[in-house]
Amino acid sequence: MNYFRKILRYVIPYKRFAYLNIFFNILYALFSTLSFLALIPVLQVIFSDQREVGRQPVYEGITNLTSYIQDSLNYHLVKFINEYGDFKVLMFMIGVIIAIFLLKNLCNYMAMFYSTFLRNGVLKDLRNDLYSKVIQFPLAFYSEKRKGDTISRLSGDVDEVKNSVLSVLEMIIREPLTIIFSLATMLFISPKLTLFVFLFLPVSGFLISRIGKSLKKGSLKVQEEQGVFLSILEETMGGLRIIKAFHAEPLFQKKFEDSNQRFYKYSNSVLNRQNLASPLSELLGIITIGILLVYGGYLVFVDQTLDASFFLGYIMLAYNILTPAKAIAKASYSVKRANGSAMRILELLEAENTITDIANPIQKEGFDEVISLKNISFKYEDQYVLKDFSLEIPKGKTIALVGQSGSGKSTIANLLTRFYDVNEGSIEIDGVDIKNISKQSLRGLMGIVSQDSILFNDSVGNNLKLGKPLASDSELMEAAEISNSYEFIKELPEGFETNIGDSGNKLSGGQKQRLSIARAVLKNPPIMILDEATSALDTESERLVQDALEKMMKNRTSIVIAHRLSTIQNADQIVVLSKGKIVEQGKHQELLENKGVYYSLVEMQSLS
Template sequence: MNYFKKILRYAYPYKKFAFLNIFFNILYALFSTLSFVALIPVLEIIFSKKRTLGPKPIYDGLSNIKDYSQEYLNYFVIDNINRNGEFQVLMYMVGIIISLFLLKNLCNYLAMFYSTFLRNGVLKDLRNDLYSKVIQFPLAFYSEKRKGDTISRISSDVDEVKNSVLSVLEMIVREPLTIIFSLATMLFISPKLTLFVFLFLPISGFLISRIGKSLKKGSLRVQQEQGTFLSILEETMGGLRIIKAFHAENLFQKKFEDSNERFYKYSNSVLNRQNLASPVSELLGIITIGVLLVYGGFLVFIDNTLEASFFIGYIMLAYNILTPAKAIAKASYSLKRADGSALRILEILEAKNTITDIENPIQKEDFSNKISLKNISFKYEDQYVLKDFSLEIEKGKTVALVGQSGSGKSTIANLLTRFYDVNEGSIEIDGEDIKNISKKSLRSLMGIVSQDSILFNDTVANNLKLGKPLANEAELREAAEISNSYEFIKNLPEQFETNIGDSGNKLSGGQKQRLSIARAVLKNPPIMILDEATSALDTESERLVQDALEKMMKNRTSIVIAHRLSTIQNADLIVVLSKGKIVEQGRHQELLEQKGVYYSLVEMQSLN
């Protein structure tokens, strides 16, 4: 239970609800026992033939407390029957029993009422912390994780832990106290009979624990498999167009069904073990009751050391132990499952974020001189993408990075923004290593338009306002006009307030890319990074947007990663990359005259 104990720290802010839950659970256990004890006088009234009032019993110490209680109860009942009649005394006792059951159930409700705030509070805080981790982790973290598995941890794993918080409270307070109060009363009524109960309890506990040993391992497999099929589902919904285009529906259907089949088998195995707790504990309880009935009958009918009314009350109390015993067995199984879920949650909560701010980082508000990449090297796993790479980008200049796929162009953009950190060397802005600058202020200096136009299921306006939340309508329109977006935005049903659907799928590819450009324009940063920014545009849109981008890039530092070489002819510096190294650099015409790698790339595109 080590993992689950770590999660329980989330209950601390809600400790007042935990204490209230414990308080009312204690009262529940007390009233639960008293409600059965109160049946004994009723049974005495109904079944006892004694109606002669003897002398009032005298208390003579704890050693004879049981006999004194029994004699005093008989005296009390007979005295009241003689004075008020049997039926009136019966009605009085029934009223007491109903009141006790009412109080028992009221306390049960109040205990559940306060536990609701505790459980849902733990759920809320856990999900908030998990989401905070998910959103702060570097991109490299998700290259190794399935998205569906992460979703599973935030949803079903957290739900498993939430449900187990109540199980813990019941297992350590209500159910044990109900058993303790019942056993104490039973011990008081008949120590001989209670000895049998104590003999059977360890046997029950041993058998139940044997059944539950493999639950944690099985539960872990269930949660992992759930993450797998959620990942398949997420990939299917994201790539539905490609799946249909390649007639791969059957392939993905098979992948999903195989995963779902494994989930089905693992779930059956875990649930069947968990469901075994209740019948096993009830069977053991009934066996105990059977033994008590035989031995109790001997004490009542042959030994004459126990009255029938007390014996029936005793049996009811013994049966009252069965329900909490079953609940404890179920709760212990639930906790074993929750421990597996807690392990998966803690893997995210305790994972280290490799890209963090230093203590007291620099809050850089402007860019005044140059960007310097000094002898940087970077690798994904074991393969170097950049090796001993150096480049200087002066303020106000446009630098284009060109080269074959895999030459390291987009990696440079990711390193500049600290989506990844360099393995060797340093990147400096105005002479300051970007690792010493806060991530927030570093990224506020940069606007990014990526090759994939990433939009969100929201309005046009809210998508544009990501970089400038307080932008007014005039600013939105100006950014839209610069990016050549306003022409289609004004024709949308609600213009800037139109929802563009999941990933912007209500728009064409060119429209989505122009919105991405408008978003960067609205932010108006001093450094602009354009990663294949015009790749999704048709020829006419590309020309219009390229003109707008060139106007926008005046007096602004721009790093342009280009596939279409026609878009970078006016760049101040073109850097040609090959296998992570600079092979050529210069202006467009200079590079053409060299008739080297750049010339070859231009020739290939001209032929295409």
């Protein structure tokens, strides 16, 4: 239960709701017991034929307390019957019972009312913290984990824990107290009968706990498999065009059905064990009551040491134990399942973020001189992508990185922005290691336009304002004009307020890329990183985007990762990479005259 206990710290901000829930649960347990006790005088009015007022009982010490209370009840009841009549006394007692049941159910409602705030509060805070972790993790985290599994933890696992918060409160407070109050009253009515109950309860508890032991393991399988099919679903929706183009629907259908079948099998196993709790506890309870009926009948009819009405009230109290016993069994199983979910949630909450700010990081406001990559080495897994790599990028210059796929171009962009950290060496801006600069201010110095135009299901304006939320309408328009996107934006149904759909799918590739450029322009950073920004475009779109890029790069330091070499002819310096090392660098014409690697790359593109 260690995992679940850790999650319970989320209850602390809502402890007043927990206290109120506990208070009303205590009252509920009390009124639940009283509701059955109040039936005893009603049974005596209906079944007893004694109508003569005898001598008033005298208290003779604690040892005779049960007899004294029974005799006192009989005495006063007969007295009231003689004074007011059977029917009036019966009506009064029924009124008392209705009032007790009303109070019992009111307390039950109030306990549930406050538990709602508690459970949903825990759910809200847990999801907020999980989302905060998800959004702060470095990119490397998601190269190792399925996205669907992370989504499953934020949805299914959190729901499982939320439902178990109430189960814990009921298991710890309401149901045990109902059992304790009922047992105490039963012990008071007949210690001999209650001895049977105490002998049988440990046997019941042992049998129920044996069934529950395998629930945590089974629950883990259920939640893990849910993560698998959510991942398949997420991949399917993201790659639907390719799936259809390659007629791969049957392949993905089978993958999903196989995962769903495993989920079906694991869920059946877990739920069937959990569902066994209620009938098993009820069966054991009825067996107990059967034994009580036999022995109680002996005490009433043969031994004559127990009044029949008290015995009937006793049996009702014994049956009153069954419902909370079943609830405790179900809650116990629910908590065992939640413990598995809590473990998966804590894995995420306690996972180490490898890219963090140092204590009191530097808040760098601007860029003045040079970006220096000093003898850096980096590997994604085992193989180095960059090895002992060095490069200087002076302020105001455009540096182009070219080379074949896998040469390390995009890795440099990822390291400059601290999406990943170097394994060796250092990256400095104006002589300050970027690890000593706060991530917020570091990334505030940079704008990124990537090959994939990542846009969100929101309006054009809100997509552009991502890096500058308080931008004015005139700033939006200026950024749109610089990026050559204003012409198509003003043709949209609602202009800047038009929703562009999931991933901007209502727009063409060229339009999406120009919006990405407009977003970077609006942010107005001193350093611009262009990661193959035109590689996926047709000729007309490339012309418009290239023109937009040239406008954007004026008076900025730009790092251009180029696939199409025609787009970088005016760069101040072209750096040619191969297998993570610089093999050539210089201006376009110089490199052509050298007839080296760059010349070969240009020739290959010209031929193609």
